Amino acid sequence: MDALKGFGEIGMGSRLKRVSEYMMRETQLVYNKYNIDFDPYLFPTFKIIKNKNGVTNSEITASLQISQPATTQAINKLLKKELIFLKEDKIDKRKKVIVLSKKGRELIQNVTPIWDSIEQTIKNYTNITSNSLVEHLNILEEKFNTKAFSKAIIEHIQMNTIKKHNLEIEEFKKEYASSFYDLNIEWLKTFFYVEPYDEEVLSNPDRYIIDKGGHIFFAKLNNEIVGTVALMPMKEKNVYELTKMAVSPKHRGYKIGQQLMQKCIDFAKEQSFDKLVLYSSTKLENAIYIYRKYGFIEIPVEENSPYVRSDIKMELKTS
Structure with missing residues (x-):
């Protein structure tokens, strides 16, 4: 039982708090994930300082309509983090003007994409039709319970990052061979174990895949190989x-894996x-779901399957 919710309008202040x-708290988790050393409670003061080319303590207080002690406390925390510094006003030497430090400007550059995603996510969560603020809060908190803020x-940040940096998919080059090996070995050790057949194929992609008419694709992001996939010829023709x-x-x-899969299908x-045929494991529920999403259907696994870990085989007709 949510007591605050049951209080209705009289509990409004506590609900908003x-x-x-x-x-x-949730915003702090986002900052932590991206190694951003910032306190979300400092955002209003920092944003005012960022938007103005020099601002005073009193001007911040007036703009945010908060108490002078609250502004002073925020400024002291920003000074401690070395995100701002104080300088004398050109006209009134007694007046201290607050400006961003070099570290503060660097933080702005790193955190702005995150702020953009936070703003868009808030818009998505608060796009609610309701008859009262209490009803609005009920729906909003239910959304938070369904998916954490x-x-x-x-x-949103992840998807926005992919779009902005234009993920490229390239074909096999000899200099990518080590990435092909490393990415797959890491994946196998994380979810299963490396079988002898895996080691042989991954160590010799030219011999087992390229020279036999196969293809290997690589996902490249900011000049870094971040994903790979192969199309390996089978005994059955074509x-x-x-x-x-x-x-x-x-x-x-x-969703890099999905982009690689779409590349293979195309x-x-x-x-x-x-x-196309693939071998997988029912242990990988999310992967199986995605395979089905792209049109793969389950077929019987042969007795002499090349992979010990495989307990599901799927195919997609492409012609």
Whole structure:
């Protein structure tokens, strides 16, 4: 039973305080994830300083309509973090003007994309039709319970990052061979173990994939290889195994794997392949869901499957 919710309008102040504190905690989690040393409670004061080319304590207080001690406390914390500094006013030497430090300007550059995502996420959460503020709060807090505010912000940041930096997908180059090995070995050790067949293929991509008419694709972001996938010819003519898909740990959640899969499907259709086949494990529920989303259907696993860990086989007709 949510007592505050049950109080109705008379509990409005406490409800608003609870929502505010929740959003501050969740925002702090986002800052922590991206190694941003900042306190969300300092945002209003810092934003005023950022927007003006020199501002006084009194001007901040008047702009935010808060108490002078509250402004002074925020300024002292920003000074301690070395995000601002004080200088004398050119006209009145007794007056101290607050400006951003070099560290403060660098923080602005790093945190602005996060602020943009926070703002957009708040808009998404508060796009509510209601007959009263209490009803609005009821719906808002239910949304927070369904998906944490911090999770929604992080998802928006990730998707925005991919769009801004234009993920590129390139074909195999010899200098990418070590990335092909490293990404897949890390993935296998995280979720399963490295089988002898894995080690052999990953150590010799030219011999087992490229030289046999196969293809390897690499996801490149900011000149860094962050994901890979292969199309390996099978015994059945014009049928390829979609295999060796892996994404670096710090880039998971960006839907890079899905972009690599779409690249393989598009490529298979362009090359008039008959179908794509993949081996997986029902342990990977999210992966199986995505395979089905892209049209793969389950077929029987042969007794001499090349992978011990595989307990599901799927195919997608592309011709």
